[in-house]
Each structure stands twice: as structure tokens, then as C-alpha cells.
Amino acid sequence: MALLERRTAVITGAAQGLGFAIAQACLAEGANVVIGDLDGAAAAAARLAGEDRAVGLACDVTSEADVDRLLAAAVAAFGGVDVMVNNAGITRDKTMRKMTLDDFGAVIDVHLRGTWLGTRAAASVMREQGRGGSIVNMSSISGKVGNPGQTNYSAAKAGIVGLTKAAAKEVGFAGVRVNALQPGIIETAMTRKLSDEVRASRLADVPLGRFGRPEEVAQAAVFLASDMSSYLTGVTIEIAGGRNL
Numbered sequence: 216m217a218l219l220e221r222r223t224a225v226i227t228g229a230a231q232g233l234g235f236a237i238a239q240a241c242l243a244e245g246a247n248v249v250i251g252d253l254d255g256a257a258a259a260a261a262r263l264a265g266e267d268r269a270v271g272l273a274c275d276v277t278s279e280a281d282v283d284r285l286l287a288a289a290v291a292a293f294g295g296v297d298v299m300v301n302n303a304g305i306t307r308d309k310t311m312r313k314m315t316l317d318d319f320g321a322v323i324d325v326h327l328r329g330t331w332l333g334t335r336a337a338a339s340v341m342r343e344q345g346r347g348g349s350i351v352n353m354s355s356i357s358g359k360v361g362n363p364g365q366t367n368y369s370a371a372k373a374g375i376v377g378l379t380k381a382a383a384k385e386v387g388f389a390g391v392r393v394n395a396l397q398p399g400i401i402e403t404a405m406t407r408k409l410s411d412e413v414r415a416s417r418l419a420d421v422p423l424g425r426f427g428r429p430e431e432v433a434q435a436a437v438f439l440a441s442d443m444s445s446y447l448t449g450v451t452i453e454i455a456g457g458r459n460l
Contacts, residue, residue: 217245218441223293224248225285227276227333228303230255232403233353236429237300237436238263244437246298249289251276276303276329286336295344298440299337301330301375302353306405308364319367326371331378334393338386347390349440352379354451356399360459372397376451383449392448394439399455401427422457 224241228234230252238248238259248269250256256271263269272288274281289296305325307318330352341348357365358372376395383393400406400417406426409417418426435454438444 217243218437218443219298220245222246222297222440223289223295224298224300224440225251225289225296225337226300226302227251227274227285227329229300230259230271232405233398233401233429233432234300234302235259236433237302238269240430240433240437241298241300241440242269244441246440247293249285249292251281251285252303274303276301276333277324279332282329282332282336286340290340295346296337296340297346297348298351299333299341299348300351300353300436300440301333303329304353306365306368308368310364311366314367322367323371323374326368327374327378330375334378334382338382338389338391338393341391342386342389345389347392349444350382350391350393351436351439352393352395354379354395354397356397356453356455356459359397359453379451380449387448392439392444394444394447394449395451396432396435396439397451397453397455398432399427399453399458401429401432401454403429417458420458421455422460425456427454427456 224246226238229238229250242248250260250271251274260269260271270292274285307322352375354375355372357369361369379393379395
């Protein structure tokens with residue numbers, strides 16, 4: 216049997232990038248998938264599996280109403296929620312001297328407020344179902360070590376680790392597990408835009424000698440979503456090729 220057979224996974228920020236890769240991996244392991252994103256969610260779901268095992272819904276993760284509607288759509292379409300992946304994120308990179316309060320607040324809101332809303336809503340549904348569940352929150356290696364020009368992003372990603380640990384302690388009694396992932400440098404459209412000089416500099420810090428692939432992050436998410444990690448909660452897994460050990 217596939218690792219996520221007969222389960223339903225809700226993934227935010229999944230119309231592209233890492234979120235889409237996670238949606239693909241969950242689908243491949245037998246899950247029904249609900250994609251939430253500001254734009255392109257329905258089209259992404261259609262690319263995955265048409266309308267039978269994947270649906271997409273517009274969702275602003277900073278909106279409590281939108282997040283609740285996303286979870287309700289999963290229940291309506293597939294009968295419940297077993298996996299929640301809080302992946303939605305943005306960047307507004309600037310040094311502190313140039314960063315505006317709006318730049319700071321927007322990143323904190325999407326990453327930290329969005330993850331909190333998703334964790335709270337999913338945990339509530341999972342507790343009511345009475346069969347437990349798995350919540351996976353997307354942090355970043357930037358939340359461990361900090362990156363210049365990312366005081367907003369690094370703060371948000373570090374906050375997600377603390378949120379994850381606290382939430383795990385609150386809902387563990389109900390069989391709901393809450394864990395986090397911290398990707399390092401992953402080959403995405405964003406990282407491919409980096410200059411050769413910057414890529415070489417960052418690669419020099421990776422003992423495995425290469426950037427990660429989206430599917431490697433996705434497989435870690437599947438591991439945390441599945442029963443293979445049934446006794447893991449409140450942990451953060453780094454997927455960074457050894458960078459910043």
C-alpha cells in the first residue's frame with residue numbers, strides 16, 4: 216500500500232515550486248490533494264490529476280476565513296484532512312537599513328501568521344475527526360543561521376520552529392503530530408536566477424557539493440506526513456546537504 220493511501224493532504228503555496236513538488240509526491244503516494252494558493256491553484260490541481268483526486272482553491276493564508284474555507288473544501292471533497300503542509304511564503308529581501316516596515320510585516324504575516332492559522336485550523340479538524348494527523352510546517356535553514364538581507368524572512372522561519380514545538384505539545388494528546396522542515400539551497404526558479412558568483416559561494420558551504428532538488432524536500436514532507444514518522448513530533452529536519460552544520 217502507498218504511504219498516504221486513502222488520506223487527504225492540504226498544501227498551501229502549492230501552485231508552483233516546492234509546494235507543487237510536495238503535492239506531486241503526496242499524490243504519488245496515494246493521497247487526495249487540496250492545493251491552496253493566491254493564484255493558479257485550480258490550474259495546478261488540473262495538472263496533477265484533473266478533478267478526481269486533486270482540487271485547487273484560491274487562498275490567502277493571512278486570512279482566517281480563507282484558511283478555514285480551504286480546510287472545509289478538503290472535508291467536503293474528500294471527507295476529512297489527514298495532512299496539512301504549511302508551505303506558502305514570500306520574500307522581500309533588503310538590508311535593515313533599506314527594509315520598510317511593510318516589507319518586514321508582509322513576510323512575517325505570510326510565513327508566521329499563515330503557518331499559525333493553518334496549524335490551528337488543521338489541528339481543530341484533526342481533533343474533531345478523532346484519528347490524529349500530521350502537520351508539516353515549512354521553515355528554512357535561514358531560520359537557523361540567519362541570512363544578511365533577510366531579517367524578516369529569517370525571523371519568520373525561526374518563529375515557525377518555535378510555533379511547531381509549542382503546537383506539538385498542545386495537540387499531541389489527540390494523535391496530531393506537528394513537525395517542521397528546513398530546506399537549504401534548492402534548485403528552483405528563484406535560485407536559478409542567482410549569479411554564477413553567488414551560486415558558487417553558496418555551493419562552497421554545502422558538504423554534499425550540490426544544491427538540493429525539489430523532490431528531495433517533497434520526499435521528506437511525505438516521510439513526516441506518513442506513518443513512517445509516527446513517533447516524531449516537534450522536530451525540525453534540515454534538508455540542506457550539510458550546509459551550516
